[in-house]
Amino acid sequence: MEKRIIILALLIIQMVNSQTKNKTADALFDKMYYIDAAKSYELSIKNGDASKEILQRLGDAHYFNTQMQDASKWYGKLLADYSAEVPAEYYFRYAQSLQGIQNYELAKKWMKSFSEKQKTTDSRAQNFSLKTVTLEDIKKIKPQFVLENLEINSAYSDFGPMFYKDNLVYATTIDSSFLKTAKYGWNDQPYLNLQLGKVSPTQTNVTFKERFAKEITTQYHEACVAFSPDEKTIYFTRNNYNGKLKRDNKGVNNLKLYSAKAVESSNGNVRWENVKELPFNSDNYSVGQPTISKDGKRLYFVSDMPGTIGSTDIFMVDILGEDQYSNPKNLGEKINTSGREMFPFITDKALYFASDGFLGLGGLDVFESRLNDEIFDTPVNLGAPLNSSMDDFGYIVNEETNKGFVCSNRKSGKGDDDIYSFERSCTQAIKGYVFDAISNKKIPGAIVTLKNNENQELQQIVSRIDGKFEFEENINCNTPYTIEVVKENFTTSSKALLTPENSGITEVPIGLDPNLIERKEGVLKIKIGIIFFDLNKSDIRYDAAIELNKVVLLMTQYPSVVIKIESHTDSRADDQYNLELSDRRAKATRDYIISQGIAPERIESAIGYGETQLINNCSNGVPCSEAQHQMNRRSEFIITKM
Incomplete structure (x- = not known):
């Protein structure tokens, strides 16, 4: 779960734990070498040291490396032995790790405990306890996606897809051109580099084509890119590196956003030159995971800069001209929570992003916030099978074809993080209620009929005692229908509607006039x-x-x-x-x-x-x-x- 956050983009602001007696393990942990640190902490426990600090760091080492089975084991022991002494955040992490192994009932219990222990308002607890949307509601979301694991996936980490011309740019550790034996201590994998993949005509598969943008590649991480609408400017995430790594006053190497310009040769080859740091970068916090609005006027990204609501938030700047940007603006509490929001992708219709701060199926889930007159709607969980009990993120889509790509570290994949192609079916659920147009009282027992554009009857139901009705089958998007309502002593009413272009629920209230009206x-x-x-x-x-x-x-x-x-x-x-x-x-x-x-x-x-x-x-x-x-x-x- 956390490895790609550091690799890609954004360092999590971690709680400062007391040092343990195992100085070797602490040094490994502080360097984010979590695999080796976990082994060393487990050795301490075998030798009789099961202190609070050891259990915290051992749980974290597994949690940050998405080993949820092990994380839940050690967090469980931590809370069993020291529940009154540990910060509320460990209640949240325990609940998250339980969700990661699909123990939803126990996760719900510990999320409630997290809410009770957290003395200040925390949007994560609020989101998980919302009465309007429950975990059961998310599980009942009708599947909209068909996913296919891509040919390019390896046993290591492959993620961060982005459209480029008719191809796909993505990040992978499978082929590191610098010191191929070098491993990143966090997860014992090579450093990330960018690749170019050829997308199949059906857009269901991607095959390796060539290394992408070798001229911007360093011996450290490059990942998560975005392109200007004319594809002549690239924005990419990289370690804070300009000839050598730079670290903040805590010894952390943060991440930064860079831009480069495309220079095309006479034979059609493209080189990326004039690499520049973006002006809102800092040595003291991370900035990364860019996405560009369709008109090229806004750049969205993720950061833990001052003004962040949670661990990582989504921010936006206006692109004012050549290397000119407005001050970063936090997207606010409708989008950002006390948890992690990351991997944004903006279209002209919606903002898609991953979060663990809203109610979800476990780890990071993909959410959709529809865009109406430059205002973002309340984010909606896109449900299974797009989301799983593990981390699901990096969603990109062509809104015209409803086809795109998403990343996940679910156990059914080939390796660590895998990229999946998907096709999203577009369906609408039509529901509503029948009411007396004069008194506004709900009308039960009305016969409600759904008809197509040829006046053919598709479904017929009866309004319930509260006047409500809901057609059982999903309805096509962007399609005309007619709803006819008949009730004794009332005038028959027919209402024409055109379903929206995107999946969702269309609510249709229908008023009936008494026969005398x-x-x-x-x-x-x-x-x-x-x-x-x-x-x-x-x-x-x-x-x-x-x-x-x-x-x-x-x-x-x-x-x-x-x-x-x-x-x-x-x-x-x-x-x-x-x-x-x-x-x-x-x-x-x-x-x-x-x-x-x-x-x-x-x-x-x-x-x-x-x-x-x-x-x-x-x-x-x-x-x-x-x-x-x-x-x-x-x-x-x-x-x-x-």
Whole structure:
């Protein structure tokens, strides 16, 4: 887990442990030679020294080298013997190592203990205890990815893929051109160098092509690159090295970001020249793992510089011009946690990154934060099989093809870290709820039907007691569908939708109007039959009362509804006479409704408009049929408040 953090990018700020009596092991540990240090600490335990300091460092030596079985063993003993004396961070590391061996129930217990012991607010504990998303929810995420182990993977560490032209640049320890027998003490592997791989036409495999950018290669680590959109500038991570290694005041060699320019020869070969340090590097902290926005205007990277929220955070700078950058800006608490955020990859649609500070399946998990108007959404775990109980990181994707690459040290791989190709299926889950559009109350027992663009029925379900529904099968992305909802005493509703271009959940609330409600040009009206009056009279007849009782019924069922009454005549007879007659009829209608128990204040107005609002061309002097005139003789009940 931790080896690639140092190798690639970012030194973890480790707790300062007291020195043990095993000075040889301490020296190895301080140099980050964890394999040899672990052996030496285990020898101390065999000789009877199982002190707190020995157990801490032995657990850490295995934890930093992703040996989770051994790490959980020694952390377990540490907490069994010294639980009251060790920092809360060891509770977290123990929980993480338990997740790494898929002991999720025990991990949950110790994460809770971590939360209780941590006296200050720690986002890791908060994220693991969120009630909105549980570990069970993440396990239930429908698989979106098909992974293939690549041909280029070796028994050592292969990771850090990045697109370059039609190829793939990646870091590996399999072929170190400088002192091939030299090993990195952290994990007893050769130093990392960059390679160029040929991507197969199906983008499912990569074969070795040649060493990449030999001119920027040193005898130490180079890894994790990014390219400007025109691919004429490379940004890469390297040990703090300029002829010799530089160390901070603690003796640590930090990592830095460098840039270089492509110089193309007449035969098409590219050399990378003019290597420069980026101005926000420092000898006192690490900077690395670059990614460039699609427009080339922003550079994202990982660092433990001052202002870091957790162990390592994702930062951003604006690229202002040739070798000119803004001051680094932390992406903030929505993205960064008290844990580790690293391996960012930015597209025009999302930020992808690895983290152990959010709820996950173990170690580092890959998360996606959708990008909306330059604002990052809450990160979402991408689930298995992309994520596993081990470390999963280094995710890059072509958003157009949904194909890309990801890294993992899962046990099914060829070696330490392996690179996998993947294809991401794009599916949507459609769910929602049915509600009464007037009262907003949820409607159970509605028949909800999903139809395709050809009006063919795909699925049919019934809304639950809380009005909610969810179609069982995943739905295609970027595809038109129609949802039809039918319920007795309500008007059937059909809602067209176009699913988003990316996988996720589309929530569709659907409101149903009662049968007595109609919507016309955005206006809500109570729908009843024609109100008949005797010639030249405004008295409420028996047949008119039957229709008006429907208005009374609806207003009784929906006590918050307020209406206004409008009465109209046809164009026959004198204009002023029609205006006065319609007004008397409107007010007679109002009085009848009030007489049936409706509060007067719920009728906003009752006004007659005569022939001033004809709905056809049957004005004065225009010959029309009786049916055409009848269309204009109407009473309308308009809902003004619900």
